[in-house]
Amino acid sequence: MADDHRFPRWVFGVGQEPDARFSLANERTFLAWIRTSLALLAAGVALEALDLPIERHVRLAASIVLVSLGVLAPVAAWLGWARGERAMRQGRPLPAPTGFALLVVGVLVAGLLVLIGLVAA
Template identity: 55%
Template sequence: MRPEALRDGTEPDPRFTLANERTFLAWIRTGLALIAGAVAIEGFGIDLDETARGIVAVGLTVLGVAVAVGAGVRWLRVEQAMRRGRPLPFPTLIPFLVVASVLLAAALLVLVVAR
């Protein structure tokens, strides 16, 4: 039984569908790694102010969840495009991840230097 969003169009080559799934899983691993980083920062008590540590941990957690959600949306959009014979959609997750990572890294750098 297929979800309604995947019923129209033609069945794509299984290699492309499986490649799309592998990409989805890679993004999920990235999201889990970000969440694991948040747990490590908070759990191991890195030598930062407690508030700063909490902000960085929450930021990493939010980013990890956003990556996981974005991975699901991206998987669905790519699958629909392949089924309908349309060009693949622009990967909006990548610019978001770059900007968010730079902002989190800059915040962490400021917190470490200001300490």
């Protein structure tokens, strides 16, 4: 039974209501991504705001990478939540996670920039 009154309709407007435990688990995963996003934003701001012994331009670049990841993570979280919820409603297997590669590469790049900045200072 589709629910045409909940947003987004392209998720809730298809299939049948899944077991609430699975929907709530999907929501907890979404919220974990949001917490990760907040941590990335805070790390990027702190890295630039604190007077750390890191070469200035490299520190700024690492901060930009972290803040950018913090802005993109909620988008990946929402899309991942929606894809998972829609798959459950349609009785299909859960899709592969999205955003993992972006997060891994971004954090790796930011960490390498900080390391380079420490050595160059």
